[in-house]
Amino acid sequence: MCHAFINDSRFYQLLMRMDQDIAAEVRAGGCSCGGVLHSARYPRKPRGIRSHLDESYATRLSFCCAVEGCRRRSTPPSVRFLGRKVYLGALVILVTALEHGLSPKRRQWLIETLDIWPQTLARWRKWWRETFVASRLWQAQRSNFMPPLNPTQLPGAVLGRLGGHDLQQRLCHLLVFLMPLSSTSCPGYVKVVIDPQKM
Numbered sequence: 613m614c615h616a617f618i619n620d621s622r623f624y625q626l627l628m629r630m631d632q633d634i635a636a637e638v639r640a641g642g643c644s645c646g647g648v649l650h651s652a653r654y655p656r657k658p659r660g661i662r663s664h665l666d667e668s669y670a671t672r673l674s675f676c677c678a679v680e681g682c683r684r685r686s687t688p689p690s691v692r693f694l695g696r697k698v699y700l701g702a703l704v705i706l707v708t709a710l711e712h713g714l715s716p717k718r719r720q721w722l723i724e725t726l727d728i729w730p731q732t733l734a735r736w737r738k739w740w741r742e743t744f745v746a747s748r749l750w751q752a753q754r755s756n757f758m759p760p761l762n763p764t765q766l767p768g769a770v771l772g773r774l775g776g777h778d779l780q781q782r783l784c785h786l787l788v789f790l791m792p793l794s795s796t797s798c799p800g801y802v803k804v805v806i807d808p809q810k811m
């Protein structure tokens with residue numbers, strides 16, 4: 613599997629554009645009270661690949677209702693930030709998916725390049741095998757994969773089943789698939805277009 617794009621800032625710019633499109637859709641929908649949404653970004657400090665990230669990665673897009681007395685927070689789903697994890701969702705998927713197929717040397721290189729602690733890796737594996745498989749998202753979607761996926765092979769197994777002409781595109785599809793897990797204030801469906809021309 614070719615994963616050179618994890619060291620390419622264009623990949624992270626593409627994910628940022630996808631997040632901007634998602635956020636624009638959420639903002640256009642307004643608050644559930646009918647109020648207008650104002651920008652109220654959260655500071656974020658993603659770890660591991662700082663040199664490839666521009667300043668847009670220092671914040672997570674979020675909105676706050678402008679109506680006094682409501683002020684409800686709407687944080688759009690994200691293909692960049694997987695919930696509260698300090699590493700980007702793309703890395704959480706890739707590193708855990710690649711783990712089985714990598715030589716010990718290659719694995720060590722990836723762990724050092726991304727500055728990931730062995731304990732962090734263990735936590736991610738646990739997240740896929742326990743938290744993810746128990747999520748409403750997976751419970752609702754797993755029957756769409758035929759033949760059934762082996763939960764111990766996640767996330768590599770699902771990555772292999774998604775469309776896309778290369779690993780980068782399949783990864784984008786998986787990030788979109790995981791979007792409902794990235795936000796608790798806007799768990800609803802948001803349409804995302806992945807434009808291969810922009811990759």
Ligand SMILES: [Zn+2]
Nearest residue numbers: 643645677682
């Ligand atoms: Zn409101």
